[in-house]
Each structure stands twice: as structure tokens, then as C-alpha cells.
Amino acid sequence: MKKEPFVTYGQLKEIVKEYPTPFHLYDEKGIRANAKALKEAFSWNPGFREYFAVKATPNPFIINILKEYGCGCDCSSMTELMLADALHFSGEEIMFSSNATPASEYKFADEIGATINLDDFTHIDFLEKTIGHIPETISCRYNPGGVFKISNNIMDNPGDAKYGFTKEQLFEGFRVLKEKGAKRFGIHAFLASNTVTNEYYPTLAKTLFEIAVQLKAETGADIRFINLSGGIGIPYSPDQEPNDIRVIGEAVRKVYEETLVPAGMGDVAIYTELGRFMTGPYGCLVTTAIHEKHTHKEYIGCDACAVNLMRPAMYGAYHHITVMGKDNSVCDHKYDVTGSLCENNDKFAVDRMLPKIDVGDLLVIHDTGAHGFAMGYNYNGKLKSSEILLREDGSAKLIRRAETPRDYFATFDCFDILKDMKYDRA
Numbered sequence: 001m002k003k004e005p006f007v008t009y010g011q012l013k014e015i016v017k018e019y020p021t022p023f024h025l026y027d028e029k030g031i032r033a034n035a036k037a038l039k040e041a042f043s044w045n046p047g048f049r050e051y052f053a054v055k056a057t058p059n060p061f062i063i064n065i066l067k068e069y070g071c072g073c074d075c076s077s078m079t080e081l082m083l084a085d086a087l088h089f090s091g092e093e094i095m096f097s098s099n100a101t102p103a104s105e106y107k108f109a110d111e112i113g114a115t116i117n118l119d120d121f122t123h124i125d126f127l128e129k130t131i132g133h134i135p136e137t138i139s140c141r142y143n144p145g146g147v148f149k150i151s152n153n154i155m156d157n158p159g160d161a162k163y164g165f166t167k168e169q170l171f172e173g174f175r176v177l178k179e180k181g182a183k184r185f186g187i188h189a190f191l192a193s194n195t196v197t198n199e200y201y202p203t204l205a206k207t208l209f210e211i212a213v214q215l216k217a218e219t220g221a222d223i224r225f226i227n228l229s230g231g232i233g234i235p236y237s238p239d240q241e242p243n244d245i246r247v248i249g250e251a252v253r254k255v256y257e258e259t260l261v262p263a264g265m266g267d268v269a270i271y272t273e274l275g276r277f278m279t280g281p282y283g284c285l286v287t288t289a290i291h292e293k294h295t296h297k298e299y300i301g302c303d304a305c306a307v308n309l310m311r312p313a314m315y316g317a318y319h320h321i322t323v324m325g326k327d328n329s330v331c332d333h334k335y336d337v338t339g340s341l342c343e344n345n346d347k348f349a350v351d352r353m354l355p356k357i358d359v360g361d362l363l364v365i366h367d368t369g370a371h372g373f374a375m376g377y378n379y380n381g382k383l384k385s386s387e388i389l390l391r392e393d394g395s396a397k398l399i400r401r402a403e404t405p406r407d408y409f410a411t412f413d414c415f416d417i418l419k420d421m422k423y424d425r426a
């Protein structure tokens with residue numbers, strides 16, 4: 001499928017007059033339509049709730065849009081919990097799915113009434129010692145080990161993943177938790193990431209529904225929800241077919257009716273913790289080509305770098321690039337599109353065929369709406385960009401300002417570099 005930016009060249013030329021590149025731009029219209037489609041796809045399940053994985057796009061404006069569609073927050077750190085709390089999500093709208101969890105985070109999660117999803121058997125004791133009791137509603141994360149296959153395709157490798165209880169631990173965990181006073185239970189699993197197939201959720205659901213039936217039979221636990229977590233992917237590359245959330249929702253319904261309903265579990269709520277699927281395609285990184293370099297290869301140097309988008313450097317991830325205003329030009333130039341870090345993996349694209357790029361051209365790097373800005377770091381002292389929302393009426397709203405040197409140096413309490421006003425510049 002041809003990948004088109006959600007913003008026009010005309011709109012973008014206006015936006016960059018007010019906000020300098022680089023920045024992440026988000027598509028309010030796309031986020032809304034997608035959130036609505038997810039809600040409708042699972043409307044057959046009365047308790048359904050999407051807990052948006054805050055780590056994907058921890059921006060209050062974006063999270064508040066999702067809140068309008070009934071989404072809660074999936075958090076896995078102190079500041080993510082704080083963000084959800086500050087946005088007035090109630091306890092039951094917050095899922096705390098963390099691992100190697102510090103005591104302070106369990107304490108805070110309990111204080112705000114978040115649902116705690118335990119990552120490990122030993123955390124039962126750790127949690128009880130930390131907060132003085134076991135919450136009445138509790139969830140456990142399951143890891144079946146081995147490889148996760150759909151048909152004969154290996155999707156991911158849970159046996160190598162640090163997360164979750166083994167099957168035996170899950171059964172023992174439910175018994176222990178029940179003895180210690182837990183009354184309502186949930187089961188969670190995240191077995192494959194960025195799946196671009198409609199079969200991931202239904203396959204996972206079958207595994208979890210079957211285990212839920214067994215857990216109920218063997219431990220007598222009152223299972224209230226099954227959390228399919230994240231993992232529904234997006235087509236980063238033009239040759240991938242997007243998932244169809246309606247088809248996914250219906251296929252999960254079928255498994256639910258075949259597995260849970262006959263076991264008298266037709267009131268179990270389905271939860272999801274999608275991140276990438278909710279915002280990934282509805283964000284892009286906008287950057288300006290500021291240099292061209294002709295050596296052993298052809299390079300285009302941008303004003304954005306891996307600090308703004310780490311996925312290509314970290315995983316060799318593909319992100320499609322559109323050279324704005326050159327839609328109809330042939331892709332007859334082979335470029336490495338780079339940032340300015342002193343790291344040779346700071347490349348948004350390697351050997352990519354693109355139209356001829358001139359200095360000053362605006363490049364749109366697609367699908368950065370999830371795990372894009374959020375993964376940013378400060379290597380080379382590079383500062384994080386702004387985030388801008390393209391509203392439904394076509395206007396632009398700044399939803400996070402760019403970092404300044406003052407922000408970067410703010411933690412040097414012991415060395416007051418900021419006395420000097422000459423550092424107050426972009």
C-alpha cells in the first residue's frame with residue numbers, strides 16, 4: 001500500500017513557519033477514528049477496556065483524546081503512574097504492568113488504586129511486605145515459554161523473554177493469592193510484538209481462555225478479566241497489509257464463545273494494552289535536510305537524529321520517508337539519511353531509493369506516533385524536540401515544547417552552569 005503522509009505539503013509549510021523542525025506531528029483525526037474502531041470491534045464484550053500503553057506516547061494531550069473513547073492507562077513506572085493519576089484516571093482505569101518493580105512503585109500504585117499485574121511469583125511476597133496486604137483485585141502475567149507460533153510461523157520467542165510466570169507458577173500463584181485474600185483475578189500475557197496479522201490476538205486469546213478455564217476449575221479463583229496486552233502491529237513498510245481490527249475483534253469473540261461461554265465464564269471482561277496500534281501510524285517525525293555529502297556513499301544530513309527516533313539505530317527498524325513536494329518524482333537516488341550523532345548507526349535510512357533531495361527539503365519520517373519521541377534520550381547532549389498536534393480542523397497545536405539547554409543542565413544542582421544567560425538559546 002502506498003504510504004502517504006497525513007499532512008499536506010501546504011499545511012506543513014505553514015506549520016514550520018511557526019515551529020522549527022525537527023518535531024513529531026500527531027494526527028488527531030486518525031487517532032480518533034482508530035480509537036473508535038477499536039472500541040466498536042470489542043463492543044460485544046460488555047467489560048471491554050483498552051488500557052493505552054502510556055510508554056508508547058506519554059503525552060497528556062494524546063492520552064486525553066484516547067480517554068474520550070473510554071481508554072484507561074497501562075503504566076509500568078512511577079512517572080507513568082503519576083501521569084495517569086494527574087489526568088484523573090480512576091484506580092480501575094489504571095493497569096500497572098511492570099517488571100523488576102521497585103517497592104516505591106508498588107506503594108504508589110496501591111495508593112492510587114491501580115490494578116496491579118504481577119510479573120513474577122516472588123512478587124506476591126514482595127508486594128505483601130511492601131504494601132502490607134494483597135489487593136482484592138490482582139492480575140498475573142503468564143509466559144508459556146517456548147516459541148510463539150501462528151500456523152507454522154514463529155512470531156516471537158517467549159522462552160527467551162524476561163516476563164511472566166510459568167504455567168506451574170501461575171496455578172500456585174493463584175492459590176497463594178487467594179489464601180492471602182485476593183478476591184478478583186486477571187490473567188495477562190504479551191507473547192509477540194508488532195504482529196502484522198489478524199491472527200495474533202485470537203491465537204493468544206485461545207491460549208489464555210483455555211488456561212483461565214483450568215485455573216478457575218483447579219483454584220476456584222473468580223476470574224474477572226483477561227488482558228491480551230499489546231502486540232498488534234502496524235505496517236511500517238509499504239508492502240505490509242494493515243491489521244483489520246474488526247476482523248480481530250470478531251475472531252476473539254468466536255474463541256470467547258467457544259471457550260469461555262461453555263465454561264460459565266461469559267461475563268469475563270477483555271482488556272487490551274495497545275500502544276503501537278493506537279498511535280503509531282498517527283505520528284511522524286518532520287525534519288529538514290540541512291546537508292548533502294558525496295563521499296563513498298551519498299548522504300543526506302538532517303536536523304533530527306536518533307535522539308528523536310531511536311528505532312532505526314536500535315533495531316534496524318524500517319521507517320518510510322516521504323520527501324515533501326516531490327511526490328511525483330521518481331525515486332532514482334540512493335541515500336543514507338542521517339542524523340548528527342557521533343554514532344554511525346544514526347541513520348534513518350540506509351541505501352534508500354528516494355527522489356533527489358535538496359538542502360532545505362522537508363522530510364516526513366512515517367509511523368513515529370508510538371515508541372518514537374518516547375524512546376528519546378540525550379546522547380551527545382542533543383535536546384528532545386517539540387510535539388505538535390495536527391487538529392481535525394487542520395490547525396496545529398503545540399503539545400510539548402522542545403527541550404532547552406536549561407532543561408538539559410537542570411540536574412546539575414551542584415554546578416550552577418545556568419547563571420550565565422548566554423546558554424538560553426535553542
Ligand SMILES: *Cc1c(COP(=O)(O)O)cnc(C)c1O
Pocket residue numbers: 053055056074076097098190193194229230231232273274275276277370
Ligand atoms: C510495551 C507494552 C505494551 C504495548 O505494546 P505495543 O507493542 O506498543 O502494543 C503493552 N503492555 C505492556 C506490559 C508493555 O510493556
